[in-house]
Amino acid sequence: MVKSGVRKEIDEALLGFVDRQRPGLLSIGADLAPLLAALDALLSGGKRLRPAFCYWGWRAAGGVDDGAGILDAAASLELLQASALVHDDVMDSSDTRRGQPSVHRRLEAMARDAGWPGAAAPFGEGAAVLLGDLCLSWSGEMFERSGLEPGLLALGRPVYDLMRTEVMCGQYLDLLEGVRGRGTVEAALRVVEYKSAKYTIERPLHLGAALAGAGAGVVEALRAYGLPLGIAFQLRDDVLGVFGDPAATGKPAGDDLREGKRTVLVALTLERADAAGAALLERRLGDPGLDAAGVAELREVIADSGGLAGCEAMIERYTAQAAAALAAAPIAADARGALEELAVAATARLS
Amino acid sequence: MVKSGVRKEIDEALLGFVDRQRPGLLSIGADLAPLLAALDALLSGGKRLRPAFCYWGWRAAGGVDDGAGILDAAASLELLQASALVHDDVMDSSDTRRGQPSVHRRLEAMARDAGWPGAAAPFGEGAAVLLGDLCLSWSGEMFERSGLEPGLLALGRPVYDLMRTEVMCGQYLDLLEGVRGRGTVEAALRVVEYKSAKYTIERPLHLGAALAGAGAGVVEALRAYGLPLGIAFQLRDDVLGVFGDPAATGKPAGDDLREGKRTVLVALTLERADAAGAALLERRLGDPGLDAAGVAELREVIADSGGLAGCEAMIERYTAQAAAALAAAPIAADARGALEELAVAATARLS
Structure with a gap:
């Protein structure tokens, strides 16, 4: 194991x-x-990513795993x-x-x-x-x-509450970007931050550390690792939503395009594509009748425009930022090793 | 006041x-x-019924109102x-x-x-x-x-949790009765019990009493008052949903009929109406195009069949049962007075 x-x-x-x-x-x-x-x-099904990050936040902050709580x-x-x-x-x-x-x-x-x-x-x-x-x-x-002891639960409860509110607000902003249509890379990144990065990685780590009674130094270090890793995780998911293998993603190929998701990948492509490419993407994005040929066409626009390369560069940058934060974090060696592994699992090209 | x-x-x-x-x-x-x-x-908007019952459950069990918690x-x-x-x-x-x-x-x-x-x-x-x-x-x-003190919150938490689970299950059963079509009075009553009676009255009272550290005697007495009152409350709401004044209900006249709600009132009517009346009700129930004349026709079937009278008789019986339980409950006089008032407010013909 x-x-x-x-x-x-x-x-x-x-x-x-x-x-x-x-x-x-x-x-x-x-x-x-x-x-x-x-x-x-x-x-x-499911990868249990959030519980894993919460558990390792606890361990990173010196929490003992006695098989309970x-x-x-x-x-x-x-x-x-x-x-x-x-x-x-x-x-x-x-x-x-x-x-x-x-x-x-x-x-x-x-x-x-x-x-x-x-x-x-x-x-x-x-x-x-x-x-x-x-x-x-x-x-x-x-x-x-x-x-868990009531005193420790009381330390974690504000983080748990914040996590719920943040993810619901992030989902609302996601719907809003969708109905508003074409938006900026910055707006798409705000959705990623709240809907996904904080919710999937930063807050679970924060919660685990808080439940262990962590001091501010450990919490800040874990959050400095968690937020960029969470952004990288979602950007990878967005790339897989367009280019991923259905056998690995569990969703039909190009489903994100058919659903019309206003991802950072889409925003980057619209920023970089020529007029014809951008118009094609705007026209077909969110079309429920998009077939395999249509998906292939849009993939070409996303790759040729440099949107894909831009997204991959962002993934690399955020992943490196997370790795640097983790290397500097004042945490136990076994937790650091586990968090290194989880970072790889969360941002791998094949998930 | x-x-x-x-x-x-x-x-x-x-x-x-x-x-x-x-x-x-x-x-x-x-x-x-x-x-x-x-x-x-x-x-x-809203009548704040659930908070009021919770508050009076607390007071009935001897909880002191110090303006907090x-x-x-x-x-x-x-x-x-x-x-x-x-x-x-x-x-x-x-x-x-x-x-x-x-x-x-x-x-x-x-x-x-x-x-x-x-x-x-x-x-x-x-x-x-x-x-x-x-x-x-x-x-x-x-x-x-x-x-509230952590020790008291811990006493109330299981009731709060149960209340949430019960109302969601009751709502699911309501959807199920709707999609299944014609059902028994008994099945409609089960929905009333979980979706409404427990959720609106029995559990809020129970929760308030539990938070005050009530003994089993007070809890049982309040529940024996709350459940039948809650059933009467919902049956009154069902009657108002068909016969009520839109100005008082805040909903268009006959909206429950248009939505096709499988209420106890509908089940009683189908049990008691003649073949033509029952067929008419089955045909028009849930028709979004039901106009004022259609609503009037269905009202006639519900009244003439004895469905309405049967429902009013049930309301009377459950209200009396609640009143008897309240009269026998070992609680303070001011709480008893308040709960008597709330019983009237919850089951009044004009709400």
């Missing part, structure tokens, strides 16, 4: 919590079983992430997630297959909104019930 | 919390202002309710709430009026999902930061 590997322990904590919730739901009615099944399917607190972030994914897929009308049908499509199919008289699609969407709400509630419940 | 009136104090706590969140959001970006404005507009904990339930309303309106595609445009319609109108190139309707819906998520997070944050 790699040094950064706490996947098994995080999974045990996460699935253990869900299993403890199960009887309560089924006592309300056996009709709740499909909602639980949809959650089980969703949680069977911190694993539940860290794993609670995966329920927050599950909520965000389920709601995101409803908002984007995404058909797939982690290589499976998205939650709303799954529940829509259940209603359709059963031959019920009501409209299946709004049922699926409504049920997914509710499952996302349940996951959001359960994340808070799992965090509070983690078993 | 009536004895049960803590509206002013609850409002101060609630709006004070939102005001404390405001600078943080605006520091992320001035673009967040419309989201805050939508929340302000939503919170300007419990008001914030109680007011946090209004943010939970705001989340539920915003998400409900998205799920039901409701245009109005509390006599104003619903949040998703308000934000959709903003995008349309600005002339932005993206699609306004999905933007409004997505933004409303996110605002609901924010309210749900903030409810938990406000509860935890209420300032």
